[in-house]
Amino acid sequence: MNRSGFTRDGCSWIPEYLNFVDAGTCIGCGRCFKVCSREVMHPYGINDAGQILGVCRGAEEDFDGELTRVIMAVDYPGRCIGCGACARVCPKNCQVYVRADLLPSEPPK
Numbered sequence: 001m002n003r004s005g006f007t008r009d010g011c012s013w014i015p016e017y018l019n020f021v022d023a024g025t026c027i028g029c030g031r032c033f034k035v036c037s038r039e040v041m042h043p044y045g046i047n048d049a050g051q052i053l054g055v056c057r058g059a060e061e062d063f064d065g066e067l068t069r070v071i072m073a074v075d076y077p078g079r080c081i082g083c084g085a086c087a088r089v090c091p092k093n094c095q096v097y098v099r100a101d102l103l104p105s106e107p108p109k
Helices: 031-035 085-089
Strands: 016-020 041-046 052-053 069-076 095-099
Touching: 016 069, 031 041, 031 085, 085 095
Parallel strands: none
Antiparallel strands: 016 095, 041 052, 041 069
């Protein structure tokens, strides 16, 4: 599968796709989630031990008092189109990308 392309002026270009969000850096502001038109990531609640409790669907959800903080996590990396909007709005630069040519040749099903 060819994963490189060209810019409008003919320069070679290899896209980069969102691979994961660094949970240690993410402050859970949700800016990346709000700007992503492809629903690549969602807000997740975590507890003191760093265990993911589940998707946060609203401010009232506290997972029986265990919720310590909210982070963004990548659910559907295959949906990413490499636009970089999430990185542009993130105040902490916690998105980690992978170059398209470093991905497995067969996309996950």
